[in-house]
Amino acid sequence: MELEKSLVDATLEVFASMIFIDIEPQAASNEPVTEFAPNISSLIGLAGDMKGILAIHCPEKVALEITSSMLGMEVDELGEDTKDAIGEIANMVAGGLKVSLAEEEKNIEIAIPTTVIGKSIRTAGLSGASRVMIPFVSPTGRFGIELRYLLET
Amino acid sequence: MAKNVLLVDDSSTMRKIISRSLRQAGLDFGEIFEAGDGQEALDVLEKESVDIVLSDINMPNMNGIEFLREKASRDGIKDIPVFMISTETGDDIIGEAKSLGAVGALKKPFTPDKVNEVLGPLM
Numbered sequence: 001m002e003l004e005k006s007l008v009d010a011t012l013e014v015f016a017s018m019i020f021i022d023i024e025p026q027a028a029s030n031e032p033v034t035e036f037a038p039n040i041s042s043l044i045g046l047a048g049d050m051k052g053i054l055a056i057h058c059p060e061k062v063a064l065e066i067t068s069s070m071l072g073m074e075v076d077e078l079g080e081d082t083k084d085a086i087g088e089i090a091n092m093v094a095g096g097l098k099v100s101l102a103e104e105e106k107n108i109e110i111a112i113p114t115t116v117i118g119k120s121i122r123t124a125g126l127s128g129a130s131r132v133m134i135p136f137v138s139p140t141g142r143f144g145i146e147l148r149y150l151l152e153t
Numbered sequence: 154m155a156k157n158v159l160l161v162d163d164s165s166t167m168r169k170i171i172s173r174s175l176r177q178a179g180l181d182f183g184e185i186f187e188a189g190d191g192q193e194a195l196d197v198l199e200k201e202s203v204d205i206v207l208s209d210i211n212m213p214n215m216n217g218i219e220f221l222r223e224k225a226s227r228d229g230i231k232d233i234p235v236f237m238i239s240t241e242t243g244d245d246i247i248g249e250a251k252s253l254g255a256v257g258a259l260k261k262p263f264t265p266d267k268v269n270e271v272l273g274p275l276m
Contacts, residue, residue, distance in 0.1 A: 017262040085166040095240025
């Protein structure tokens, strides 16, 4: 299974059906999280046949654009609404990944998302884990979907 | 008569999206109540007149499966139908939900058209 394709497909489905913002995926890269200048990141733990974290990293403008569109109202500062909205995107992308892995007879469990607001956010941990970072371009900027994982064979 | 709906999801954003999708789908419903987890949902069901529950599965404190199990043990509310709306789509967990009384399931993400298709017959 191509994890990158699964992540792209899951993210595009979430944005097309529930956020209504046109986004374009870019080639997967090894860019560090800081390249996205994230002001808000939501991380969700994965367990079972794939252990790791799935994260979404957004600069402020992109997070506000996404939250405003999801809620159908203007949101102009990072806060509880933004944390909740970005966390729900992480949850749904992880759900899409779970469906793809289930087709390969691999079962994962998804934790409750944790969302942080700050500057110079980085992720670390999971010694020996593989990493996929997929940038997406929205009308207001770039955001990243990151997967750090250990996959049972 | 329009049915009163209880939305159970730990995400306030998702509760708003589901509420909006019900309106966009053109479904006829009455009052909408909200709860952030299974325990809050039980409290609402004990106090308010609710005709149908739309519930997430993965939630803190009391998840959707625990909610179904506890609800099934309470005589006054056990017959209120529950429809699951979740990222969880596996046969095992959806099967468990249905064995505890859930009447159906809708996968997140969803479109208003999909909401109309699957929830329309229940409204």
